Amino acid sequence: MASAAPFNPPAADLPGKPFVPEWIPPPITQQKENFATLKSIDLSLLDSEDPKIVEDLIQQVKIAIRDDGFLFLENYGISLEQLHRQFAIAQYMYNNITEEDKERLLFSPDTGVWSGYKHPYGFKRHRGPPDGIEQFNWYKPDWEDVDNRVPKCLHPFMDEIEEFCNYLTKSVNRRLLTLFSRVLELPDDYLWDNVQSHGSPTGEGYFRHALFRPVQKETEEASKGLRMHGHTDFGLTTQLFSVPISCLQIWGRDEQWYYVPYKPGALVINIGDTLEIVSGGHFKATRHRVFKPPVDQLQSERLSLVLFNSSVGSLPMSPAWNSPLIQREGCIEEQGIFKEFKKLTSNGQIVPTNKQWREIQISTATDPTDQEHNRVGVHQVVVDGKVMHQREYMGMKVVLPV
Numbered sequence: 001m002a003s004a005a006p007f008n009p010p011a012a013d014l015p016g017k018p019f020v021p022e023w024i025p026p027p028i029t030q031q032k033e034n035f036a037t038l039k040s041i042d043l044s045l046l047d048s049e050d051p052k053i054v055e056d057l058i059q060q061v062k063i064a065i066r067d068d069g070f071l072f073l074e075n076y077g078i079s080l081e082q083l084h085r086q087f088a089i090a091q092y093m094y095n096n097i098t099e100e101d102k103e104r105l106l107f108s109p110d111t112g113v114w115s116g117y118k119h120p121y122g123f124k125r126h127r128g129p130p131d132g133i134e135q136f137n138w139y140k141p142d143w144e145d146v147d148n149r150v151p152k153c154l155h156p157f158m159d160e161i162e163e164f165c166n167y168l169t170k171s172v173n174r175r176l177l178t179l180f181s182r183v184l185e186l187p188d189d190y191l192w193d194n195v196q197s198h199g200s201p202t203g204e205g206y207f208r209h210a211l212f213r214p215v216q217k218e219t220e221e222a223s224k225g226l227r228m229h230g231h232t233d234f235g236l237t238t239q240l241f242s243v244p245i246s247c248l249q250i251w252g253r254d255e256q257w258y259y260v261p262y263k264p265g266a267l268v269i270n271i272g273d274t275l276e277i278v279s280g281g282h283f284k285a286t287r288h289r290v291f292k293p294p295v296d297q298l299q300s301e302r303l304s305l306v307l308f309n310s311s312v313g314s315l316p317m318s319p320a321w322n323s324p325l326i327q328r329e330g331c332i333e334e335q336g337i338f339k340e341f342k343k344l345t346s347n348g349q350i351v352p353t354n355k356q357w358r359e360i361q362i363s364t365a366t367d368p369t370d371q372e373h374n375r376v377g378v379h380q381v382v383v384d385g386k387v388m389h390q391r392e393y394m395g396m397k398v399v400l401p402v
């Protein structure tokens with residue numbers, strides 16, 4: 001394959017751009033226990049002239065997505081300095097966004113999208129108990145109407161933010177989907193052409209600046225240390241940047257939660273529900289949650305940048321039946337969301353489209369501090385002596401560890 005061009009963003013010192021203080025990564029934790037070991041994929045190997053190297057890479061990816069549903073991506077074309085500039089812009093946003101913009105751009109998750117500014121009082125438009133989480137999310141309409149839909153302090157940097165997202169989707173995610181298409185033994189651009197949504201820097205997906213501030217004792221007690229419920233992402237792939245404050249945890253095969261370690265510059269890739277179904281259950285949607293960090297990081301702020309890639313919304317959720325891998329080996333049905341999909345389709349029932357699937361989960365999301373729903377008999381069940389979080393969306397049950 002021709003070598004992928006590295007990221008080449010617009011200059012930071014163009015006339016009219018205010019000075020943006022550097023983002024200094026906070027110190028890493030000294031805690032060594034409860035960290036996962038994740039496989040790391042060197043994306044630049046996809047450009048190798050040696051077919052043996054490329055074949056090894058595909059095999060590594062195949063194992064990582066079957067075993068963990070989670071992987072680190074390195075050498076994907078963005079330097080650490082370029083990445084830290086994007087963190088600096090996000091930090092600048094949280095230091096400069098006006099109260100007026102927070103009000104004007106306030107999100108409305110009841111509509112099924114996160115678009116806009118999230119206040120630090122839970123995942124509903126009205127303010128609930130404090131959760132210390134602020135976000136700004138860019139969807140297609142936000143890219144198209146920056147004046148009215150993006151905080152004013154960010155307007156001078158939209159060229160850099162937009163190019164960053166374009167590179168993440170159109171270069172990094174496209175190459176990642178090439179790897180996944182090859183695992184499914186389909187043409188290189190199968191997933192990119194048929195499943196990935198297009199038409200804005202994030203397609204039908206979204207880009208997020210998130211800031212997790214330390215929480216008060218009352219919040220920590222009400223949520224039992226949880227910052228975001230255990231969940232799987234509902235889209236195709238999620239690109240999260242590895243950060244020094246350890247809050248992200250994944251559910252291990254031994255049924256324990258493990259922190260994801262910090263790997264400077266690496267991208268953490270999650271497989272979403274849609275990709276689990278497209279792959280006929282061969283890829284596993286990643287179970288993860290956001291939890292309080294180790295003790296020595298409890299007072300630190302965690303800044304996070306994430307791009308959520310979504311599939312074409314109008315497609316009904318379905319496996320890629322033309323995959324030779326699926327034709328030869330069949331589907332794998334013991335896994336969560338694919339199993340539910342199979343139950344519905346074998347009863348002749350209608351399955352949700354990708355858009356319905358993501359919007360219903362956003363519009364009905366609850367907070368970890370929610371005392372009304374986070375109880376056995378409401379949104380929790382006991383399975384084999386373990387408390388699990390259980391929701392049902394359009395006839396599909398989602399059961400996840402608490």
Ligand SMILES: [Fe+2]
Pocket residue numbers: 231232233288
């Ligand atoms: Fe997630």
